[in-house]
Amino acid sequence: MRRRILAGVLAGLMMLTMAGCSGGADGTAESGKASDEDAAAEKTEIQVFIAASLNTVMTELADLYNEDHPEVKIIYNADSSGTLLTQIREGYECDIFFSAAQKQMDDLEADGLMVEGTRADVVNNQVVVVTLKDSGTKVTGLEDLDKAESIALAGGSVPVGKYTRQALMNLGILPDTAEPDGITTEEVSEALGGVEISEQDNVSKVLTAVAEGSCEVGTTYYSDTYGYEDDLDILQTVSYDLTGDVIYPVARVVNEEADEAQTAAAEDFLEFILSDEAKTVFESYYFDTDV
Structure with missing residues (x-):
């Protein structure tokens, strides 16, 4: 009788131990999951x-x-x-x-x-003049931008817009000024004989305007042509002599x-x-x- 009772007690203890181990394993898994979530949250x-x-x-x-x-x-x-x-x-x-x-x-x-x-x-970086591949443009670079039907150009407060104005100033197309970034898009258009200019907020929008065919040519950075080699032609890589270092x-x-x-x-x-x-x-x- 004592053996049966003792066996029952031992069996009960074993079940409790197994349950405890099982609960520990689940707890560890849940704890690990929580740790991962905490790490992500932190x-x-x-x-x-x-x-x-x-x-x-x-x-x-x-x-x-x-x-x-x-x-x-x-x-x-x-x-x-x-x-x-x-x-x-x-x-x-x-x-x-x-x-x-x-x-x-x-x-x-x-x-x-x-x-x-x-x-x-x-x-x-370097400023480049770009056009859609096989666009048939007559433009070869900054010096004959006036041959374009339309130009995508960043505003003067945008670095690529300032560098473009600096280059046009050094070419004698725009008047000399200590602050080329202050030259308005309207003034650039007038200097180019009234060509239509679409002013853009940043260089990526200039690139998009040309790549989508909205504008015939535009000035962007050489680095921006990465990934567009099959879509765009670089008409001119503008020298640092004209823009200064970028x-x-x-x-x-x-x-x-x-x-x-x-x-x-x-x-x-x-x-x-x-x-x-x-x-x-x-x-x-x-x-x-x-x-």
């Missing part, structure tokens, strides 16, 4: 403002960076450098500003919005809302942008890294 976000012409290459760089840093979520805001600067001044949260021109970075620094000691020149500087932006993790992530991603690995990627997208 990703550190950084806000990176980039010139529109950097959109494609920076998307690849973010993917590369996340291979080693999956805990960081990079949020891009891509637009003209002038628009991005205005947004930063208006209080938009930003950790890194990657401009297509020195002017906007100079202004950021003058406003006290740049983290001291973080500014660096990253790449150089340097892209980067810097961290003062962000009082950032916590320690966000600041550290921004510092690390900026370091990655300046790395040799990133240089190779920039070069594959037609940027010049010899700056």
